Amino acid sequence: MKTIIEPFRVKVVEPIKMTTRDERESYLQDAAYNLFLLKAENVIIDLLTDSGTAAMTAERILFSVMCKKGSIVPNNTNFDTTRANIEYIGAEAVDLPIPEFYQPAVDHPFKGNMDTEALERFIKRVGPERIPLVMVTVTNNSGGGQPVSMANIREVKRICSGYGLPLYFDACRFAENAYFIKLREAGYANKSVKEIAREMFSYADGCTMSAKKDGLANIGGFLCTNDDQLAQQEKDLLILTEGFPTYGGLAGRDLEAIAVGLEEVLHEDYLQYRFASINYLGEHISRAGVPIVQPPGGHAIYIDARAMLPQIPPNQYPGQALAIELYREAGIRSCEIGSVMHAEKHSESGEEIPAAMDLVRLAIPHRVYTQSHIDYVVEAILKVHERRAALGGYRIISQPKFLRHFTAEFEPLEGQLGSEEQLWITNTVTLPRSNGPESVVEI
Numbered sequence: 006m007k008t009i010i011e012p013f014r015v016k017v018v019e020p021i022k023m024t025t026r027d028e029r030e031s032y033l034q035d036a037a038y039n040l041f042l043l044k045a046e047n048v049i050i051d052l053l054t055d056s057g058t059a060a061m062t063a064e065r066i067l068f069s070v071m072c073k074k075g076s077i078v079p080n081n082t083n084f085d086t087t088r089a090n091i092e093y094i095g096a097e098a099v100d101l102p103i104p105e106f107y108q109p110a111v112d113h114p115f116k117g118n119m120d121t122e123a124l125e126r127f128i129k130r131v132g133p134e135r136i137p138l139v140m141v142t143v144t145n146n147s148g149g150g151q152p153v154s155m156a157n158i159r160e161v162k163r164i165c166s167g168y169g170l171p172l173y174f175d176a177c178r179f180a181e182n183a184y185f186i187k188l189r190e191a192g193y194a195n196k197s198v199k200e201i202a203r204e205m206f207s208y209a210d211g212c213t214m215s216a217k218k219d220g221l222a223n224i225g226g227f228l229c230t231n232d233d234q235l236a237q238q239e240k241d242l243l244i245l246t247e248g249f250p251t252y253g254g255l256a257g258r259d260l261e262a263i264a265v266g267l268e269e270v271l272h273e274d275y276l277q278y279r280f281a282s283i284n285y286l287g288e289h290i291s292r293a294g295v296p297i298v299q300p301p302g303g304h305a306i307y308i309d310a311r312a313m314l315p316q317i318p319p320n321q322y323p324g325q326a327l328a329i330e331l332y333r334e335a336g337i338r339s340c341e342i343g344s345v346m347h348a349e350k351h352s353e354s355g356e357e358i359p360a361a362m363d364l365v366r367l368a369i370p371h372r373v374y375t376q377s378h379i380d381y382v383v384e385a386i387l388k389v390h391e392r393r394a395a396l397g398g399y400r401i402i403s404q405p406k407f408l409r410h411f412t413a414e415f416e417p418l419e420g421q422l423g424s425e426e427q428l429w430i431t432n433t434v435t436l437p438r439s440n441g442p443e444s445v446v447e448i
C-alpha cells in the first residue's frame with residue numbers, strides 16, 4: 006500500500022472550538038500579540054510545540070551541579086531553556102554547529118552536526134578546565150530539528166575524551182535522530198532504531214531528557230550520568246527541591262507513561278508515519294514557493310520568515326509577524342524561533358543583535374492531528390504567503406530578563422494596517438478608464 010496511515014486508533018477526542026477572524030483579532034490584542042499568552046481553547050490547530058505541557062528541571066539540576074560562574078558549555082546548538090539555565094548560573098552557552106546549519110535553503114543530510122574542528126579550536130583557546138561538559142542536542146531543534154550523524158557523535162566523543170571532558174546529550178528527540186541515521190547514514194539501513202539508539206548512547210556520559218517529546222508523555226523528564234559521585238550530588242539537590250529520586254516529583258501514572266512512551270517511540274511504523282506527515286506539509290508549502298529550512302526536520306517544519314518577508318527587517322521580528330498572521334488567518338499557533346527568542350545584546354552599545362535566522366516553527370504534536378488538519382494548515386500558509394508583501398513588523402513594549410519570548414508584549418509598528426485593509430491595498434490595480442486617462446482602481 007502506498008498510503009501511509011496513522012498507525013493508531015483515536016480513542017479520546019477533544020472538540021475544537023472554531024473561531025472567527027474578528028474573535029481571533031481580539032484574542033491577539035488581549036495576548037499582546039504574544040502567541041504563548043493565548044488561551045489554548047482559542048487555538049484551532051496548535052503547532053506551538055510538539056512537547057507536553059509543563060516545565061522540567063533536569064537541566065537546572067545538571068547545570069547547578071556541574072557549572073559555576075565563568076564555566077562554558079559548548080553545544081551544537083543550545084535550546085532556549087538550556088541556554089537560560091546555563092546563563093542563570095553565570096556560565097556561558099556556546100553554539101558550534103556546522104556552517105550549513107545557518108543556511109536554511111542548503112540541503113545537508115546531517116545539518117544538526119557539531120563543527121568538530123571548531124570544537125577542538127574552542128577547547129584549546131579557552132582551556133578544558135573552563136568546560137565542565139560538552140553537549141550535543143539530538144535532534145538539533147533550534148534550527149530545523151536537524152539530525153546529528155553517528156560519525157559526528159563519535160568524533161565529538163573522541164575530542165572530548167582527549168581532553169577528559171564528559172559528553173552529554175540533550176536527548177529530547179533521540180528516536181527521531183536514530184531513525185534519520187537509519188535512513189541516511191551508510192551502514193545503518195539494516196539496524197533497528199533501538200540498536201542505533203543504543204550505539205548513540207554508548208558514546209554519552211549522561212543526558213537530559215524532556216520526556217514530553219520522544220518519551221511521548223504529557224509531563225516529566227530525567228537526568229542520567231555515569232559518574233556516581235555526580236549522581237549523588239544531583240540526587241541530593243533533587244530531594245531538596247523536587248522529590249525523592251525514584252519519582253522526582255512525578256505521579257506514578259506519569260512514570261509509567263514515560264516507560265511505555267520510550268518503548269513505543271522506537272516503533273518504526275510510528276516514526277515512518279511521523280516523518281511522512283512532516284514531509285507532506287513541507288513539500289506542499291515549499292512547492293508553492295514558501296521558503297522552508299531544507300531538508301524537513303524530524304518534528305517540525307520551519308518557515309524561513311526572513312526570506313519570506315524581506316520588507317520586515319530582523320529588528321522588527323519577521324518571524325513574530327508571520328506567526329501572528331497564521332493565527333489571525335486560521336487560528337493556527339506556531340512558534341517564532343528567531344530574533345525574539347535568540348537576539349543578543351551588544352556588550353557596549355546595549356543594542357540588540359538579531360539572531361542568525363528568523364524562523365517560524367510548525368511543530369507537529371505526536372499522535373494528535375490527522376491528514377485533514379495538515380491540509381488546513383497548508384491552505385492557511387499558502388493564503389498568508391499570497392499576501393505576504395502586505396505584512397508589517399512589530400516592536401516589543403515590555404519584556405522580562407530571561408526567556409523573553411514566553412511573556413514579552415508586542416504591538417504592531419505604526420503604519421501597519423489591519424489585514425482586511427492590507428488585502429484591499431494588495432489588490433489595487435491600474436485599469437484603463439472608458440472615458441479618460443488610466444487610473445488606480447481598488448478592488
Ligand SMILES: Cc1ncc(COP(=O)(O)O)c(C=O)c1O
Nearest residue numbers: 056060061084086146175177215
Ligand atoms: C532540544 C530541547 N531541549 C530542551 C527542551 C526543554 O524541555 P521542557 O519543555 O521540558 O522544558 C526542549 C523543548 O522543546 C527541546 O526541544
